[in-house]
Amino acid sequence: MLYGRERERAAVDALLDGARGGRSGVLLLRGEPGIGKTAVLEYAVAAAGDGFRVVRATGVEYEAELPFAGLSLLLASGLDRLHALPGPQRRSLEGAFGLGEATGGADRLLAGLATLGLLAELASEQPLLCVVDDVQWLDRSSLDALLIAARRLQAEGVALLLAARDAGAGVDVGAGADIGGVSVGGAGGGAGTDLGPLAGLPELRLAGLDEPDADRLLDDRTGAALTGPARRRLLAEAAGNPLALVELPSTEAELASGGLALSSRLRIAFHGQVTGLPPATQTLLLVAAAEESGELDVVLAAAAALGAGTEALAPAEGAGLVAVGADRRFAFRHPLVRAAILQRAPLQQRLAAHRALGGVLEEGDRRTWHLALAATAPDAGLAAALERTAARAEARGAHGGAAAAYERAAGLTPDRDGATRRLVLAAEAATEEGKLDLAEALADRAAARTDSVFAHALLDQVRAVAHFWRGAYPAAYRLLLDAAATDIEPAHAARMLLQAFHAAWYVGEGPVATVLDRLAALPLGADEPLAPLARHLPAAVLPALGRPAGPLPDVRATAAAARRAGAESPVDLVQLCGAALVLGRDHETLELAAELTAEARAKGTVGVLPTLQFFLAEAELFHGRHRDAEVTASEGLALARDTGQSQWTSQLASLLACAAAFEGADERCAELAAAALVPGSAAPAAGEPWAHWALALLDLGRGRAAAAADRLHALTTGPYRHHVGATRAVPDLVEAAVRLGEPERAAEPYERFARWAGAAGTPWAEALRLRCQALLGPDELAESAYRAALDLHEGAHRPFERARTALLYGEWLRRERRRTDARPHLAAALETFERLGAAPWADRARTELTATGTAVPAPAVVEGEGAGALAALTPQELQIARLAARGLTNRDIAAQLFLSPRTVGHHLYKAYPKLGIASRTELAALFRA
Numbered sequence: 001m002l003y004g005r006e007r008e009r010a011a012v013d014a015l016l017d018g019a020r021g022g023r024s025g026v027l028l029l030r031g032e033p034g035i036g037k038t039a040v041l042e043y044a045v046a047a048a049g050d051g052f053r054v055v056r057a058t059g060v061e062y063e064a065e066l067p068f069a070g071l072s073l074l075l076a077s078g079l080d081r082l083h084a085l086p087g088p089q090r091r092s093l094e095g096a097f098g099l100g101e102a103t104g105g106a107d108r109l110l111a112g113l114a115t116l117g118l119l120a121e122l123a124s125e126q127p128l129l130c131v132v133d134d135v136q137w138l139d140r141s142s143l144d145a146l147l148i149a150a151r152r153l154q155a156e157g158v159a160l161l162l163a164a165r166d167a168g169a170g171v172d173v174g175a176g177a178d179i180g181g182v183s184v185g186g187a188g189g190g191a192g193t194d195l196g197p198l199a200g201l202p203e204l205r206l207a208g209l210d211e212p213d214a215d216r217l218l219d220d221r222t223g224a225a226l227t228g229p230a231r232r233r234l235l236a237e238a239a240g241n242p243l244a245l246v247e248l249p250s251t252e253a254e255l256a257s258g259g260l261a262l263s264s265r266l267r268i269a270f271h272g273q274v275t276g277l278p279p280a281t282q283t284l285l286l287v288a289a290a291e292e293s294g295e296l297d298v299v300l301a302a303a304a305a306l307g308a309g310t311e312a313l314a315p316a317e318g319a320g321l322v323a324v325g326a327d328r329r330f331a332f333r334h335p336l337v338r339a340a341i342l343q344r345a346p347l348q349q350r351l352a353a354h355r356a357l358g359g360v361l362e363e364g365d366r367r368t369w370h371l372a373l374a375a376t377a378p379d380a381g382l383a384a385a386l387e388r389t390a391a392r393a394e395a396r397g398a399h400g401g402a403a404a405a406y407e408r409a410a411g412l413t414p415d416r417d418g419a420t421r422r423l424v425l426a427a428e429a430a431t432e433e434g435k436l437d438l439a440e441a442l443a444d445r446a447a448a449r450t451d452s453v454f455a456h457a458l459l460d461q462v463r464a465v466a467h468f469w470r471g472a473y474p475a476a477y478r479l480l481l482d483a484a485a486t487d488i489e490p491a492h493a494a495r496m497l498l499q500a501f502h503a504a505w506y507v508g509e510g511p512v513a514t515v516l517d518r519l520a521a522l523p524l525g526a527d528e529p530l531a532p533l534a535r536h537l538p539a540a541v542l543p544a545l546g547r548p549a550g551p552l553p554d555v556r557a558t559a560a561a562a563r564r565a566g567a568e569s570p571v572d573l574v575q576l577c578g579a580a581l582v583l584g585r586d587h588e589t590l591e592l593a594a595e596l597t598a599e600a601r602a603k604g605t606v607g608v609l610p611t612l613q614f615f616l617a618e619a620e621l622f623h624g625r626h627r628d629a630e631v632t633a634s635e636g637l638a639l640a641r642d643t644g645q646s647q648w649t650s651q652l653a654s655l656l657a658c659a660a661a662f663e664g665a666d667e668r669c670a671e672l673a674a675a676a677l678v679p680g681s682a683a684p685a686a687g688e689p690w691a692h693w694a695l696a697l698l699d700l701g702r703g704r705a706a707a708a709a710d711r712l713h714a715l716t717t718g719p720y721r722h723h724v725g726a727t728r729a730v731p732d733l734v735e736a737a738v739r740l741g742e743p744e745r746a747a748e749p750y751e752r753f754a755r756w757a758g759a760a761g762t763p764w765a766e767a768l769r770l771r772c773q774a775l776l777g778p779d780e781l782a783e784s785a786y787r788a789a790l791d792l793h794e795g796a797h798r799p800f801e802r803a804r805t806a807l808l809y810g811e812w813l814r815r816e817r818r819r820t821d822a823r824p825h826l827a828a829a830l831e832t833f834e835r836l837g838a839a840p841w842a843d844r845a846r847t848e849l850t851a852t853g854t855a856v857p858a859p860a861v862v863e864g865e866g867a868g869a870l871a872a873l874t875p876q877e878l879q880i881a882r883l884a885a886r887g888l889t890n891r892d893i894a895a896q897l898f899l900s901p902r903t904v905g906h907h908l909y910k911a912y913p914k915l916g917i918a919s920r921t922e923l924a925a926l927f928r929a
Contacts, residue, residue, distance in 0.1 A: 004213035024153035031206035034243025037163035059137030067398030070142035086895035088604025089114035112148020120900030141398035155906035208240020294329035570596035577615035584760030654687030657694035664839035701840030767792035803832035
């Protein structure tokens, strides 16, 4: 029973009530060991009753990391529903759980989305309560998948209840030792999973019981027999911790703590309970503590191999230390019992337990890990088996588990070169997992063991990636450039230089040009997968930097050639989308990014989607398709946040800030720009250029020319002046500077922009150059420049930029007192701005048109019906409505957008009243209109 805990019970009841009503919710319980988290979970299960389906799992502290072990236990009862998931998601979970072949392209985001889909399926007939205790001990791949699902739960009727210890409350299971050069025991014990990803979940922190509740618990435990100083001492030392009140010694003599932490004292208390049991029972308990899954048959078989028969279980059950559930799994009364058993056991006994478990398990990763944890000397066969385990973990997308297995395999490898190779693989896997400190430490260990030029180049690549993700772009650039210059195969050098290009982009134009020159000079054969990209990138980007380059092939032709040569699509082709934007080939980006996005959805390669969606949204924005850009970028931002891709979180937030600036959504623009400039990591914000452009564009639209000019001058003359956003911002700088009467501030950026427009060779770029020329003067050439610009805008499919040119031309004509000539241009601009929802610019056009003596009606109010009401939909509602209008079912839409069918239905239910319709037929008709 729960003592007190009114606040906790109310929170759990609200979570369950929401699920009963079809709403999903998440709650994370946090607190020190023994504070009552598990008791609250049990209350939730009891309160759910028969009206809920319940799935549950408990993280187990273990010295190895078995990928998706926790998730497979949680979802074991729902595997019969896997067939209902879209193909890529189904295959992802089948590979993760060992039910099918894992592919090298496994995507941890896809595993999370598949988890969401399976939870939704389990909740399709009745609400689902999903309970996970000791989250801090979940393997990282399980935790990542569960949290991705948690952040996307909406209307499935799922209540997700998690419990985790406070940071720093881990348990040390022993220091381990070094035997024969092999580190044994204590490998990873007490470390747990980094709980940083839990940030942002709804959280409830459990405190100690109030004094009256603590008194009641103690009375129920002791029958009110504990009185006097001993009672006061116990209440004081327990500080409201329920487990301490139940488990700590209760006599004055036994209560002396010696200054130990409460968790240590509790372990000592449990240790004492175990010590009093028969030796065979202690052996069985040690085997159960060393076995990660709690499978009764496995534990009994391994214990029997150590001389402890089935009868040894009864004393442990009688003491209440363990229980065996209906699923024939061991469950310790509290995780500290397990920790106490592992801590008290001598090293040799722990090794024997792992050896016995390895002896009874079938061939597979679990058996390999137990044998590896029992090894005390190098073993070539075991090291090779552990490397295969690591490779399988990588194929599942579980790079953290792969890093641990490669590192352990290196320690078991007899030959120096083989051990070094496995350390390199461990460092690369740790980099993929984002464990940058571990990756660098492994790289240093490997580097100290080898003179191989290739190995050192790979290790520098590992270090460079760590520097890049920390924001140390110059260091990353230099390491990759030097590594690619060593005597290595051109194919390896090409991949390093492509990474170096990414780092150099944030360093400056000079480093970018250096990388591209080196890339162009690589002697790559036509059959090399990266050869088409290595030839295309310099040809696309160098002209934008004012450098001559060879003829630029069509981006689609380059993509096709790369595919024929074996490039991995879409991952290897994504940079083509960015390269096309650099030289103003926005239409090529629009086509290729849309194609690769669809391909990524179909294949389930969703980890690359935020990158693709950033490039696609850029192209949509530049084409004046602001609403499309908002929809694309909003989905990309959600995916980037789900997977912790801070670079793309920053970039996409800043692009959405720019879309908000077009609309005149001041608060939203400021919020998104702030989010982009503080992406949640130590790295400089990757979206900084776009964020500053967004804020400047908002200032310009609102008539704050001085603030706009200051921001834009810094952007277009600073270290990021070659970035796409900075280049496209130059016409805005020209307008702001001219309005201030300080055209000289825009002179140098304009000259660079004029050269860029010439290299781009597109009508719309020349139209913008002519608009800048008209603003900068001389005045007698302004009209011809405006007219030429408007002519070039025709057919360019950039309505926003055409309307801005018409607005500026109309303003110029009015200042020239040619009101009649100004009116048609100002009216056309107003119509376009209102149609696009660009409120600040519409206000300017309306003001100018009024000044010509024309009566201008007030802005149209969008009613609750018809096509105009689409503006009232959220980006996700609009995206879903479009797909539904095309005839896709809720399940089809859910598969495409990585949502549950019930969430799709929920959003359509909210969208219909906004649109003034009641059916899919009306929806299709509205979009046709």
